[in-house]
Amino acid sequence: MSTTLQYTSHPKDIQAFKRYWLNHRFHYRIIVKIILGLAALALVALIILVMIVAYRSPSGLIILWNTSKPIVLGFTPAYITLIIVLMMVKILSWTIHKKDGVKNISLIIDDEGLSISNGKIESIIKWSSIENIEEGSQHYFLLVGYASGHVIPHRAFETTAQRKSFMDAMITHCRNLNPKVVIRLAS
Known part of the structure; x- marks a missing residue:
């Protein structure tokens, strides 16, 4: 006699959901890794955008606050590039080499x-x-x-x-x- 699991969200089917999760968790891990990778790429894109603003600024990165004068941080483009490269290496190595327990x-x-x-x-x-x-x-x-x-x-x-x-x-x-x-x- 074979039984077929119906997949619903009723509280009686918590065990069915657990069995479904245990059998399909490998697929969810892949989805989570893809989401983490996309988040890392979005962070890298944001950092590159900040770097472009810093390159265009004559004296560094300009941050505007609610003051009458802007605050200028004196980052050189080489320093920002080094920070971005180090962060990219760290983020990518973390997402690629995560061991999953x-x-x-x-x-x-x-x-x-x-x-x-x-x-x-x-x-x-x-x-x-x-x-x-x-x-x-x-x-x-x-x-x-x-x-x-x-x-x-x-x-x-x-x-x-x-x-x-x-x-x-x-x-x-x-x-x-x-x-x-x-x-x-x-x-």
């Missing part, structure tokens, strides 16, 4: 399935729901159902031996409990 990841394999937790979100993947396991150069990808999947990055493991033993245990459990699974390992 990978160091605190907990992976538990048992007869029920694979439990993945990073302290904030816990996801349980049943062996029967896994259709495909692929090993990439930087991660393992578990395809669960249609267009839904989980990514386990290699950096979640401290050593290569630890990563290999996890993969062997996961493949053994998955093959024993779900013979239809397709496994593609990197050679």
